[in-house]
Amino acid sequence: MSHRILLLPGDGIGPEVVEAGCHVLDHLATATNFDISYETGLIGGAAIDATGVPMPAQTLEAARRADAVLLGAVGGPQWHGLPGDKRPEAGLLALRAALGVFANLRPIRVRPQAVEQSPIKREIAEGSDILFVRELTGGLYFGDKGTEGDAAYDVCRYSRTEIERVVRLAADAASSRRGRLTLVDKANVMETSRLWRAVTEEIIAQHYKNLDLEILLVDAATMHLLTRPRDFDVIVTENLFGDILTDEASVLTGSIGLIPSASLGATGAGLYEPVHGSAPDIAGQGKANPIGMIESIA
Ligand SMILES: NC(=O)c1ccc[n+]([C@@H]2O[C@H](COP(=O)([O-])OP(=O)(O)OC[C@H]3O[C@@H](n4cnc5c(N)ncnc54)[C@H](O)[C@@H]3O)[C@@H](O)[C@H]2O)c1
Numbered sequence: 302m303s304h305r306i307l308l309l310p311g312d313g314i315g316p317e318v319v320e321a322g323c324h325v326l327d328h329l330a331t332a333t334n335f336d337i338s339y340e341t342g343l344i345g346g347a348a349i350d351a352t353g354v355p356m357p358a359q360t361l362e363a364a365r366r367a368d369a370v371l372l373g374a375v376g377g378p379q380w381h382g383l384p385g386d387k388r389p390e391a392g393l394l395a396l397r398a399a400l401g402v403f404a405n406l407r408p409i410r411v412r413p414q415a416v417e418q419s420p421i422k423r424e425i426a427e428g429s430d431i432l433f434v435r436e437l438t439g440g441l442y443f444g445d446k447g448t449e450g451d452a453a454y455d456v457c458r459y460s461r462t463e464i465e466r467v468v469r470l471a472a473d474a475a476s477s478r479r480g481r482l483t484l485v486d487k488a489n490v491m492e493t494s495r496l497w498r499a500v501t502e503e504i505i506a507q508h509y510k511n512l513d514l515e516i517l518l519v520d521a522a523t524m525h526l527l528t529r530p531r532d533f534d535v536i537v538t539e540n541l542f543g544d545i546l547t548d549e550a551s552v553l554t555g556s557i558g559l560i561p562s563a564s565l566g567a568t569g570a571g572l573y574e575p576v577h578g579s580a581p582d583i584a585g586q587g588k589a590n591p592i593g594m595i596e597s598i599a
């Protein structure tokens with residue numbers, strides 16, 4: 302049976318890292334007799350230029366048919382003036398929503414070979430191995446948004462079900478790793494965070510008594526990540542905090558180009574993409590680090 306892989310190279314360095322990743326995948330597929338077939342689709346700025354929209358219906362249909370979707374990156378300064386729902390990034394958000402991939406796994410490991418590349422002191426960074434589980438289809442990204450006169454708003458909303466499913470996934474991951482789960486929230490200010498905290502404490506107390514649960518406020522967490530990174534095993538958090546904290550934590554490894562991700566839902570195809578963006582500052586120069594893409598494929 303052929304495994305259908307949808308390639309969405311996107312913009313900037315996206316096509317460069319997807320091409321590099323496919324060399325590796327082709328080689329492995331041949332070496333192991335693993336039958337794959339590729340389809341390539343448009344997303345982001347490339348799709349806007351070709352079709353006028355960041356997520357053509359044809360791409361969505363191909364994603365729903367695929368066994369896995371590999372995405373490079375979307376976005377770039379040439380599309381920055383567009384309204385929010387017409388920007389390249391809106392194409393990626395539509396894809397995540399359509400595939401229902403609510404859990405975004407972002408492993409951040411400091412490799413012994415690269416520890417000297419880290420701007421963080423060796424004695425702090427060495428041996429860090431953190432799995433972020435970022436909620437991916439809720440929160441501020443998908444709440445009601447708009448403008449009212451000269452004001453603007455983005456609503457942050459989470460349901461108990463949305464929190465439960467991703468916390469359970471993170472708790473399962475922690476159970477098969479070092480048994481430590483950290484919830485990062487802003488429960489001293491945000492109502493959604495208070496719900497995250499209540500639901501998480503309940504799930505851990507009822508179903509994961511073996512786990513050691515730590516809870517941190519997000520502002521302090523940004524410091525702990527760079528001062529005691531080895532203390533963390535699995536970190537679960539909401540969509541926006543997860544976006545920001547994983548770019549921060551990537552610094553431990555020496556390059557955001559090293560960080561892979563897998564976005565998974567309850568059923569259907571997964572979406573596999575490096576954590577970095579389209580890197581317009583280095584696009585077309587043949588120097589983008591492809592490891593994040595290659596590890597996403599792995
Ligand atoms: N998943 C995605 O498609 C995704 C993720 C993040 C940002 N973006 C978009 O990408 C565009 C640029 O965003 P940005 O500049 O804030 O973030 P970025 O991640 O593209 O780049 C940040 C910095 O990291 C470097 N970098 C990124 N990937 C690298 C790699 N593989 N190898 C070496 N260096 C690498 C860049 O050169 C840049 O200096 C924006 O339009 C943004 O919305 C897309």
Ligand SMILES: CC(C)[C@H](C(=O)O)[C@@H](O)C(=O)O
Nearest residue numbers: 375376390393394544576578
């Ligand atoms: C491009 C953008 C929509 C995206 C996000 O914020 O989720 C990116 O920063 C990421 O980390 O995948």
Ligand SMILES: [Mg+2]
Nearest residue numbers: 544545548576
């Ligand atoms: Mg990001």
